[in-house]
Amino acid sequence: MKGRILSRLRAAPEVVSGAVLSSELGVSRVAVWKHIRGLQDCGYVIASSAKGYRLVDSGDPLFAWEFGPRADRIHYHEEAPSTMEIARDLARAGCPHLTVVIAGRQTQGRGRLRRVWHSRDGGLYFTVVLRPQLPTVLSPRINFAASLHLVRTVNELFGIGAQVKWPNDILLGDAKLAGMLSEMEAETDRVAYINVGIGLNVNNDPAADEPGAVSLRKILGRPVARREILAVFLDRLEAGLVGSLDTVIDEWRRCTLTLGRRVRVVTARQVIEGTAEAVDDNGGLRIRQDDGSRTTVIYGDCFLQ
Ligand code: BTN
DSSP states (O other): OHHHHHHHHHHOSSOBOHHHHHHHHTSOHHHHHHHHHHHHHTTOEEEEETTEEEEEEOOSOOOGGGGGGGGGGEEEEEEESOHHHHHHHHHHTTOOTTEEEEEEEESSOBOGGGOBOOBOTTSEEEEEEEOOOOBGGGTHHHHHHHHHHHHHHHHHHHOOOOEEETTTEEEETTEEEEEEEEEEEEETTEEEEEEEEEEEOSSSOGGGTOTTBOOHHHHHTSOOOHHHHHHHHHHHHHHHTSSOOTTHHHHHHTTBSOTTSEEEEEOSSOEEEEEEEEEOTTSOEEEEOTTSOEEEESSOEEEEO
16 A cells, blocks of 8 residues: 555646545545555655655665566565575475565675675665576576676666676675675575575765775765666566576676786685686686686685786
């Protein structure tokens, strides 16, 4: 009902009377008033007068009802320890493909390789539960698809020329705009679910915690709506996961700044330096070391030199 009231108010810049809302939505005027109060409590600025209601400012809300037909699969938390744990519980309980857990801020946000992901207000922090029909050996393609569609989303919406850095970071120049963490469970040799957690610096100030990071607000010089970014990304990702993922790594290669660059890759067990030569069809990064030897790394943190 909140989503329907908001749509009606957004469709009319002028005041909409309680009587009109009540008859169009098929609920009592008291019920309309209660929902309006609920929306105001959620931060929407709605002017109310004897003539009716007028939406003055929506802010930058990520409530489930803001996502139209996806609302049933959206779980919004103003604050959460980490969206990864909530999504894992939902996935194990059998939630559907493309269930999304969003947090306004995280108190124990996690990055790759056990790093902390600082998650202050204004950033976009979410985990999407995916259930692709895939053998586990092909599961890296899901992460490449997610980073590909995220970079395309921000470039399409803001025209900023962001690129992907192996394995799944989004960068503008050398500054990090987004990071991605994924967790998977398998049944025999098939993927049961892959949870892809994304932290995108939108209206937050990441440089306070991470000097090498940048936000969309900083790049564009204005705040931007997180809801639109997430909605466009989910549409792109959903469409991109239909059918074969045979071309995804090829498409990803066209958006990367890693290849040809001198890199230092830190894995759980070793540090490898050299030139990033190729990303193979399984998503591994092939590095040519200074002695001419070649190593392929499946998972790690890549620093551009
Ligand atoms: C990285 O670059 O190290 C990955 C960062 C992933 C951060 C996101 S924010 C939403 C989700 N919840 C978490 O705790 N981590 C991921």
